[in-house]
Amino acid sequence: MKGTQLGEFEEIVLLAAAILQDEAYGYAISKEVAEQTGRAVSLSAIHSALHRLEKKGFLVSHLAGATTQRGGKRRRFFAMTAAGKAALQEARQLRQRMWARVPVVVWETN
Amino acid sequence: MKHSSPQPPAWALRLLRWYCNPELLEEIQGDLYEAFIERIEQRGLRYARRHYVGDVLRFIRPFAQESRRTPYRPARRAELLRNYVRLSARYLLKHPGFFVINVLGLAVGIATCLAIMHHVRFELSYDAFHQYSDRLYRVSATLYTPESVDRLAPTAYGVGPSLQEELPEVVAAVRLVPTMAVVKDKEGTLFNEETFFQADPAIFRVFTYPLLAGDPTTALVAPHSVVLSQTLAKKYFGAVNPASLIGTSLLVNQQPHTITGVTKDIPQNSDLRFDALLSWEYDPNEWLEIGSFTYLLLKDAESANVVQEKLRVFDEQQVNPRIRQAWGADNISMSHALLPITELHYTTNLLGDTEDKGNRTYVYIFALVAACILSVACINYVNLSIAQAVRRTTEVGVAKAMGASQLQLWTQYMSECFITTLLAVVFALGLVLLAGQHVADLLGERITWLTLTQSGGLYTVLGILTLVSILAGSYPALMLSAAHPVRALRGGSLLAHRRGRLRKVLIVMQFAVAISIVASTLVVRNQLAYMRHKDLGFRQDQILAIGIPDDSAAKQKTQILKHTLQQDTRVAGVTVGSRPDALWSLSAFSVTAQGKTRHLSVKGINVDRDYLEVLDLPLVVGRNFSPMTSDAMAPNQVIVNEAFVREVGWNEPVGQEMVFSDTDVKVVVGVVQDFHYASLHRRIEPLILFYDTSVPVNLLVQVAPNDTEVIRAAWADIFPDFPLEFGFLDEAFEQKYRIEWRMLTLFDYFSGLSIFIACLGLLSLTAFTVQQKTQEIGIRKVMGAGRVAILYLLSREFGWLLLLSIIIATPLAYVAIRFWLQNFAYRTPIGGTVFLLSAGGVTLLALVTLSYHTLRAAAANPVDTLRHE
Numbered sequence: 001m002k003g004t005q006l007g008e009f010e011e012i013v014l015l016a017a018a019i020l021q022d023e024a025y026g027y028a029i030s031k032e033v034a035e036q037t038g039r040a041v042s043l044s045a046i047h048s049a050l051h052r053l054e055k056k057g058f059l060v061s062h063l064a065g066a067t068t069q070r071g072g073k074r075r076r077f078f079a080m081t082a083a084g085k086a087a088l089q090e091a092r093q094l095r096q097r098m099w100a101r102v103p104v105v106v107w108e109t110n
Numbered sequence: 111m112k113h114s115s116p117q118p119p120a121w122a123l124r125l126l127r128w129y130c131n132p133e134l135l136e137e138i139q140g141d142l143y144e145a146f147i148e149r150i151e152q153r154g155l156r157y158a159r160r161h162y163v164g165d166v167l168r169f170i171r172p173f174a175q176e177s178r179r180t181p182y183r184p185a186r187r188a189e190l191l192r193n194y195v196r197l198s199a200r201y202l203l204k205h206p207g208f209f210v211i212n213v214l215g216l217a218v219g220i221a222t223c224l225a226i227m228h229h230v231r232f233e234l235s236y237d238a239f240h241q242y243s244d245r246l247y248r249v250s251a252t253l254y255t256p257e258s259v260d261r262l263a264p265t266a267y268g269v270g271p272s273l274q275e276e277l278p279e280v281v282a283a284v285r286l287v288p289t290m291a292v293v294k295d296k297e298g299t300l301f302n303e304e305t306f307f308q309a310d311p312a313i314f315r316v317f318t319y320p321l322l323a324g325d326p327t328t329a330l331v332a333p334h335s336v337v338l339s340q341t342l343a344k345k346y347f348g349a350v351n352p353a354s355l356i357g358t359s360l361l362v363n364q365q366p367h368t369i370t371g372v373t374k375d376i377p378q379n380s381d382l383r384f385d386a387l388l389s390w391e392y393d394p395n396e397w398l399e400i401g402s403f404t405y406l407l408l409k410d411a412e413s414a415n416v417v418q419e420k421l422r423v424f425d426e427q428q429v430n431p432r433i434r435q436a437w438g439a440d441n442i443s444m445s446h447a448l449l450p451i452t453e454l455h456y457t458t459n460l461l462g463d464t465e466d467k468g469n470r471t472y473v474y475i476f477a478l479v480a481a482c483i484l485s486v487a488c489i490n491y492v493n494l495s496i497a498q499a500v501r502r503t504t505e506v507g508v509a510k511a512m513g514a515s516q517l518q519l520w521t522q523y524m525s526e527c528f529i530t531t532l533l534a535v536v537f538a539l540g541l542v543l544l545a546g547q548h549v550a551d552l553l554g555e556r557i558t559w560l561t562l563t564q565s566g567g568l569y570t571v572l573g574i575l576t577l578v579s580i581l582a583g584s585y586p587a588l589m590l591s592a593a594h595p596v597r598a599l600r601g602g603s604l605l606a607h608r609r610g611r612l613r614k615v616l617i618v619m620q621f622a623v624a625i626s627i628v629a630s631t632l633v634v635r636n637q638l639a640y641m642r643h644k645d646l647g648f649r650q651d652q653i654l655a656i657g658i659p660d661d662s663a664a665k666q667k668t669q670i671l672k673h674t675l676q677q678d679t680r681v682a683g684v685t686v687g688s689r690p691d692a693l694w695s696l697s698a699f700s701v702t703a704q705g706k707t708r709h710l711s712v713k714g715i716n717v718d719r720d721y722l723e724v725l726d727l728p729l730v731v732g733r734n735f736s737p738m739t740s741d742a743m744a745p746n747q748v749i750v751n752e753a754f755v756r757e758v759g760w761n762e763p764v765g766q767e768m769v770f771s772d773t774d775v776k777v778v779v780g781v782v783q784d785f786h787y788a789s790l791h792r793r794i795e796p797l798i799l800f801y802d803t804s805v806p807v808n809l810l811v812q813v814a815p816n817d818t819e820v821i822r823a824a825w826a827d828i829f830p831d832f833p834l835e836f837g838f839l840d841e842a843f844e845q846k847y848r849i850e851w852r853m854l855t856l857f858d859y860f861s862g863l864s865i866f867i868a869c870l871g872l873l874s875l876t877a878f879t880v881q882q883k884t885q886e887i888g889i890r891k892v893m894g895a896g897r898v899a900i901l902y903l904l905s906r907e908f909g910w911l912l913l914l915s916i917i918i919a920t921p922l923a924y925v926a927i928r929f930w931l932q933n934f935a936y937r938t939p940i941g942g943t944v945f946l947l948s949a950g951g952v953t954l955l956a957l958v959t960l961s962y963h964t965l966r967a968a969a970a971n972p973v974d975t976l977r978h979e
Contacts, residue, residue, distance in 0.1 A: 026141040043141055044168040047134075063137065073140030 006058075006087050012037065013049040014058060014088060017078045025075040026050065050078055058084030116155060118146050118162040126166050138169060191525075198526040208498055209530065212491055215870050216534035216582070219487025220574055221541040222863060226480035227570050228542075233473045236379045236455035240318040244411045246451040249273070249404040250460055254443045258711040263403065263463035265446065268396030270310070270404040272428055277420055279413040284310045284317070285402040289388060290660065292832055294361040295346045300833035302657075303342075305385040306362075313387065316407045323352040324371025335389040336360060337371035342385045362388065364831065381454040382464055397429075398436040406448070414448055421446050479860065484574070486623060486867050488582040489616045491527070494874040495586035496613060506590055519591035527583025535575050613875060614911055620871050621915035621952060624864040626923040629948035631857040633927045633940060638850055640938040647785030648690065649726040649812070650840040652682075655689045656809040656821065659832035667828050668806040674824045675811060681820060682812040683724040686803045687717030689810065690725070690787035691842065699770040701758050712754065714798035716807065721799065722749075722782065724812050732764040732780030735801040747801045749780045754796035768798075776800075786936075789846035793935040810839075865952060869959045872908070876963040879904060887967050897965065904964040905957070912956055916949045923948075 006014065016032040017024040030046040053059045059078045080088075123139075130138060142165055149158035202209045240246060251265040270283035291306040313319070314326035321329065322340065329337050338346070343355055352372035359366050367388070376383045382403065408417060425445050434440055449457060458467045509519055658668055672684045700709045719735050721727070735747045748768065755763045768776045784794045811821060815838065825834045880887075887900055895903075924940065931937045 026137055027144040030141075030145075042168050043138075043145060043165050044171060047138060047141070047169070048171055051134075073136050073143065075140055076137035 006091050007049075009045070010049050010053055011088070011091055013046060014053055014080065014084055017050075017053075017059060018080050018084075018088070022077070024078045027075075029078070053084070054078070056083075057081060058087055116147070116150055116158075118143065119159050122163045122166045126169065129170060142166065194522050194525040195529065197522055198529050201526060202529065205498070208494065211870060211874070212494055212530050213534045213537060215490045215494075215867060216487050216531060216578065217537035217541065218863060219483050219490075219867065220534055220578065221538035221545075222860075223480045223484045223574060224538055224542050224571065226476050226483075227574075230473055230477050230480070231570070232379055233455075233468050236468070237381055237451045239377055239379070240451065242316065242318075242407055243451060245408045245413075246316070247406045247408065247414065247417075247448040248451060248454060249406060249446050250449055250457075251400065252445045252447070253400070254445070256441050256709060261460050262400060263457075263460035264401050265404045266397050266400050266429075266433065266444070267402050268432065269429070269446065270402070270406075273404075273406060273424065276424060276428065277417060279409045279417050279420075280406050281409055282312045282316050282407045284313045284405045284407075286310075286313070286382065286384070286405070287402045291362050291386075291388070292364070292659070293346070294364075300831070301345075302833045302835050303385065305383065306388060307382075307384045307386075308388045308390050310390060316405065319373050319376065322372045322374055323356055324369075326371070329371040330387060330389040332368070332370070333389055333391055334365060334367045335370040336362060336367040337373060337387040338369060339373050339385045340375045343372050379455075381451070397432040405451070414450070418448055421448070482623060483860070483863065483867075484578065485581075486620055486864065486871075488578055489620060490867055490871045490874070491530070491582040492585050493613050493616055493871050495527075495582075496589065497874050497877060499586060499590050502590060516591045520587045523587035523590050524579070524583045527587065528579045531575055531579045531582065534578075535571065539571070617868075617871055617875060617908075618911050618915050618918070620864075620868040621912060621956065622919040622922070624861075624868040625915060625919035625948050625952050626926070627857065627864045628861045628952060629919070629923040629944050630927055630930075631854070631861045632944045632948060633931070633938075634850065634854045634857050636938045636944070637931065637934065638847065638854055641790045641847060641850075641934075641936070642844075644786075644790065644936065646843070647727070647783060648787075649724070650843060651838075652812055652814055653725065653839040654811045654813055654818065654821070654836050655839055655842070656811065656825075656834065656836040658806045658809060659829060661829065661832065664806055665804055668803070668809060671809060671824055671828050674828070675809075675820065678820050680813060680817040683720060684812070685718055685720035685724040685810050686806045686808075687721045687799075687810060688715040688807045689839065689842070690715070690785070691789075691839075691846075699768045699776075701766065701768050708758070710758070710796075712757075712796045712798055714748075714800050716800045716802040716805070718801065718803045721810075724810055727785060728783045730781045730783050732778070734780060736779070746774075746776045747779045748776045749782055749799040749801075750778055751782050751794070751797045751799075752784045753794050754798065755781055757796045789843070790936040791846075791934055865955055868952075869955055872956055872959045873962065876904070876908075876960055879907070880963045880967045884967065900967065901961065901964050904967070905960050908956070908960060912953055916953075920945050920949070 012033055013029060016029045016036070020028055020032060026043065026047055029050070030041055030043050033046065034041045050059065050061075054061055058081055060081055061076050061078045063074045063076050065075055065077075126139065126142075127135065142162060145165065146158050146162050149161055152158075237243060237246075248263075249265050249269060251262045251269070253260045253262060267285065267287075270285045274280050274283040285308075287308040288304075289306045289308050291303040293301045293303055295301070309330055311328070311330040314321065314329060321337075324337065329335060338355070338360075340352070343350075343352060346360065347355060347358075355369050355372060358369045360369055361367070373387075406417070408414060422445070425443075429446070430443050433444055434442060454464075455468045456470050457463065458469075506519060510516075658664055661667060668686055672686060675681045675684045699712075700707055702708075719737060722729065722734055729749075730752060732749070735749070750763065760766055763778050763781050766778045768778065770776065782799065786794060787797065788795075813820065818836070821836070822834060883904070887903075890900065890903070923945070927940055931940070
């Protein structure tokens with residue numbers, strides 16, 4: 001299927017969602033990503049990525065849990081699907097494969 | 111800090127709400143708010159608000175507007191359309207009755223509309239085919255004499271060339287002079303041609319008359335040249351290649367002419383139609399004779415006003431002096447005006463103009479009728495569809511429950527309408543093309559595939575297709591698609607809130623239209639019958655009118671002919687004199703009545719002594735002409751008609767004098783009873799019968815139609831060089847009402863059509879009502895109601911509707927009829943019978959239609975009807 005490549009940012013967002021498990025909603029994910037990457041990241045970018053990931057079938061979402069903390073607005077929680085898991089693993093394997101092919105020399109000089 | 115909970119900027123919030131998809135809005139708004147709160151804690155309110163705004167702005171991305179649900183979006187538009195078509199086709203095929211009635215009704219309506227629009231387009235496009243039609247004008251002249259003001263279509267010969275020379279805005283001037291021609295072909299057959307014109311050579315440069323053979327720049331330059339039309343060439347020479355005719359000789363008016371060109375036939379939508387052009391051979395006194403149509407080609411369309419202005423000066427400085435000199439009179443003047451060539455077809459107020467003028471009003475009326483008929487057909491479709499709609503509520507309910515949106519359903523039902531309309535249009539096109547000849551008789555031109563597609567005809571067809579689809583389809587589609595799924599599935603009617611009021615209004619309208627048209631048709635019929643049978647006051651049957659040719663010895667030869675014919679027993683009478691309906695000349699004179707002297711201008715014809723007897727015109731007072739004993743005795747006797755006497759105001763007409771000039775005084779010897787020498791469109795006007803046979807125009811012979819041989823034999827002896835042309839007077843008079851006869855045929859057709867469509871509508875409505883009331887009928891039958899009672903029950907409703915139609919139709923029709931009858935000075939009275947007949951007839955037909963369904967329902971076994979709940 002076309003369009004099921006994981007972009008770099010999407011990968012990070014997906015990982016963040018996986019990390020956060022039941023707490024994986026938009027703002028929390030964005031905080032996690034910002035923390036990990038050390039860069040400020042816009043909510044819109046996160047939401048956009050989450051949306052894309054869901055369309056690709058790597059995440060499923062549901063609306064739940066209105067709290068007064070958010071002014072009564074419910075949150076949308078994202079959970080990783082099997083496909084998402086597979087995509088992450090494949091990405092990781094790709095990295096590892098290619099890393100393994102890099103001659104040791106490169107890592108040792110400079 | 112200030113409020114219980116700090117708020118982000120309200121306007122940003124509004125912005126977010128505006129562009130964001132409501133499905134995503136909540137979570138995004140929530141997240142933004144969380145971020146907002148945290149930022150307040152971090153860096154304060156102002157920082158938070160600023161960043162909030164930034165975030166909102168950054169959310170303006172495509173994804174925020176998308177739907178989260180996997181949308182029902184088709185892969186390709188074409189697929190979707192195909193699906194709708196499939197659904198529609200399936201439905202239509204399952205209900206053939208409904209389908210056929212719809213297509214038929216629409217097709218008939220569309221066919222009529224197409225035919226009418228074709229005619230309208232044709233009529234409105236007169237003379238538009240010329241390349242320079244926007245800069246072509248004809249000059250008309252107005253002659254002012256002390257006795258009269260005459261508006262003339264032709265001008266003096268000198269006007270054209272003069273204008274071309276004087277005014278720089280005039281690029282070219284072309285004159286056309288109608289010329290009677292007698293043509294003799296190589297076999298010696300004689301032809302009398304009335305559509306020959308002499309023309310300036312520039313004609314081919316100015317007008318768009320393509321030549322099939324010959325050189326347009328030189329065709330009419332050489333004297334004695336002739337350019338024939340295709341048809342004429344075929345008539346004289348048979349079907350030969352036009353190019354081969356160039357250089358051939360043809361005898362015209364006893365003078366050999368060389369054929370220098372062959373043109374394509376002049377299109378029918380042309381004001382001036384000629385069959386052949388002759389090069390200029392007439393050497394007229396340029397300013398005395400008013401006999402040529404003068405056309406001007408202007409530099410550009412805007413020059414018209416300038417030229418009009420300049421014409422005034424031109425008239426004063428150039429024209430008036432010249433004509434005064436030519437005529438030898440000081441008290442006359444002439445003015446000229448421009449008419450755009452495309453207007454000529456509708457200009458009817460000029461003397462000496464071409465024939466076959468059109469009437470703009472009639473054209474617009476026709477267009478209106480076309481619109482009416484189309485509306486009525488659409489109304490039928492709407493009615494029928496609505497009636498069907500009730501049966502389809504289940505279908506709609508299911509569709510909506512499955513998630514179909516209203517738009518989708520609407521599209522589907524519209525596509526049903528579109529398919530029906532498409533088929534109807536195709537059918538209609540077929541109808542129109544097949545009935546081509548019939549239509550040609552009615553409307554004056556033939557509809558072929560070619561004429562349909564040219565000048566935007568195709569657009570008309572497409573336009574009709576679209577218009578009808580939308581008009582007829584929108585309401586039913588809307589109604590259907592708006593059904594509430596739950597209610598529909600439960601079986602409730604979706605029309606609960608309408609009670610079919612719209613439908614009733616439509617039915618009333620349809621019947622009102624039908625009744626009006628039928629009434630009008632009856633009146634037209636009556637009027638024509640009246641005109642046909644009205645005593646015109648003179649004998650028309652068995653009167654043959656022969657045209658006397660322009661021969662140098664015409665006067666004597668005519669007398670010989672007359673004597674010869676009088677010898678034969680089969681001939682009851684012969685007279686030399688103009689046909690009563692001939693083009694009269696106006697004669698100016700002065701009379702004295704009751705002490706006052708007046709100048710008058712009255713129509714007159716030249717006749718001889720036998721005129722009154724042959725035409726059976728009774729004298730009211732006085733006597734017939736006394737015979738002229740010698741040529742020297744100047745014909746100074748006249749007979750006038752009663753209208754003349756009334757106009758002048760004589761008490762004792764016999765013996766009164768009419769002064770034509772100093773040397774020309776005539777005496778009234780008798781007064782003839784008024785007779786209708788013109789068509790019944792006009793009142794009888796004053797008429798003078800001059801006793802003058804010096805330039806005979808017609809010979810009127812009283813003879814039976816079988817005995818015309820007598821005349822032929824005599825003619826061949828006396829006028830061997832001229833073809834014999836004659837016609838019976840009664841036929842000629844019939845011809846005057848050609849337009850009205852056409853109208854009658856058209857109205858007959860419209861009557862039938864409107865009744866057909868109205869009854870079709872009624873049929874569908876009854877079907878519906880019957881269905882609604884099946885249970886009620888069943889119960890009543892069980893309770894003992896007879897068939898008639900059931901019929902009465904079901905028709906009661908329609909009875910009121912019909913009555914309403916009649917009430918509406920009658921005054922409308924009456925007004926329209928009166929308006930039309932004003933065209934005629936002599937008309938039949940509009941009786942009540944007309945309205946009674948039309949209303950009665952239509953009602954009868956309506957009853958028949960009603961009974962079809964109702965009787966069937968009434969005859970149904972109540973056991974069956976009541977069983978199906």
